[in-house]
Amino acid sequence: MPGKIKIPGTVFLDGNELEDALIYIHVKGYSRARVTHIDIESRALKSVIRPRHSSYPEVNWSLSTSIDVNGHEIVIVSERLAEIIHLNGNLYVGGKGKGIFLGFHREQISEMEKFxxxxxIKPKKLNLK
Structure with missing residues (x-):
């Protein structure tokens, strides 16, 4: 899909590896993305947070990042994301049809867009009318 960059990594939910999980950087301006963010697609993640609902947990992003959402632990292990994202603070986690998306602060968005x-794949300016 244009504007979505597949990122190598592994995702765990409550200690169990999600075999079907896919991680993407979704760049602003492509496929309705209003801001650059990370998509994590997996059927199992749909039960953690429903579409159009959100959480704002504290995280310390590293090679193995643990995110607590509604009493569930999501762990993302990705060397590539650890190189791009440097975050010690709150992270926006939203539900979507195929899983979840992660929203970041300006500094992390800028690093993802540089990558x-x-x-x-350059971010596109949006014409919001």
Missing amino acids: ASKIG
């Missing part, structure tokens, strides 16, 4: 631009 995307290096591989040829």
Whole structure:
């Protein structure tokens, strides 16, 4: 899908590996993305947080990042994301049809957009009317 960069990594939910999990950086301006964010798609994550609902947990992003959402522990293990994202603070977690999305602060968004631009996917300006 244009504007979605697949990122290598593993996702765990409550200690169990999610075999079907896919991690993407979704760049602003592509496929209705209003802001650059991370999508994590897995059927199992749909039960953690419903679409159009959100949580704002505290995280310390590293090679193995633990996110507590509604009493569930989501662990993301990704060397690539650990290189791009440096965050010690709150993270926006929202539910969506295929899983969850992670919203970041300006500094992390800027780093994700620099990474995307290096591989040829530049963020697009939005014409919100």
